[in-house]
């Protein structure tokens with residue numbers, strides 16, 4: 441099926457600039473920057489239920505997301521999202537950075553955080569169909585499984601992707617977590633300096649925890665005018681506590697800007 445082509449004009453781009461990595465940047469040995477971006481409902485849900493692909497962004501905020509993709513070296517998601525959404529994770533913007541530019545060289549690299557290497561990739565996975573067609577890149581999969589399935593290794597490598605092994609950091613509520621600093625060190629070693637993190641719920645909540653916020657350069661949230669109702673995948677990081685043990689706010693954004701886009705509103709901020 442032919443993929444759509446999206447457009448997002450220069451005048452629409454302006455409000456985002458301060459929250460995006462510079463177009464050209466000296467890579468001074470620092471860890472890659474993270475832009476955390478997702479779409480939420482009014483009840484802080486990003487999907488109707490775990491494993492359910494749910495369209496929240498309207499056409500203009502969707503085009504904005506693809507513009508943001510065009511401004512990053514890589515797009516990162518968790519395996520829960522990869523398994524639920526069968527995502528394309530390419531940039532479908534017309535012109536520079538997306539379709540119509542110098543092609544593949546400007547497409548972002550998809551990164552999937554998959555501690556146990558459970559994502560069942562196949563020749564029919566959208567991400568590989570697009571890689572095969574030269575309209576996107578095959579993913580790098582970060583895993584702590586020392587021996588991912590042989591067929592998946594071969595399939596990925598056929599299209600220019602690979603598994604990258606790293607140690608397991610901890611298990612939270614029965615789920616394996618990789619450590620953000622180590623993830624960023626691995627991505628830097630791959631020559632990736634700006635990372636757009638799109639989700640899902642566990643990945644976003646983890647990055648919003650006070651001890652991980654220092655890795656996040658900016659947050660760009662699309663808020664859609666609807667409630668998904670109970671049972672959704674909710675963005676709600678753990679509360680903090682102060683030195684007396686009193687519960688405190690989990691996270692507060694600074695340098696905040698609100699920008700209406702179609703029927704959605706986009707919130708930008710930093711920590």
Ligand SMILES: NC(=O)C1=CN([C@@H]2O[C@H](COP(=O)(O)OP(=O)(O)OC[C@H]3O[C@@H](n4cnc5c(N)ncnc54)[C@H](O)[C@@H]3O)[C@@H](O)[C@H]2O)C=CC1
Nearest residue numbers: 478479486487491518520521617618639640641642643646
């Ligand atoms: N509305 C939106 O903008 C978006 C919505 N989604 C939705 O989110 C849902 C998936 O969310 P989840 O099930 O929470 O899956 P997820 O995509 O957040 O992946 C969770 C997995 O990541 C692993 N992981 C490894 N290191 C981690 C770390 N440091 N912190 C947190 N997790 C770590 C965990 O083992 C866990 O299995 C899907 O339904 C998808 O459609 C996903 C992205 C964007």
Ligand SMILES: Nc1nc(O)c(N)c(N[C@@H]2O[C@H](COP(=O)(O)O)[C@@H](O)[C@H]2O)n1
Nearest residue numbers: 479494495496497505525527528529638
């Ligand atoms: N910005 C945004 N708005 C929504 O409404 C969404 N559901 C998402 N989801 C993210 O986008 C990925 C799908 O990308 P493709 O269209 O397949 O390239 C999905 O996996 C989520 O990361 N994002």
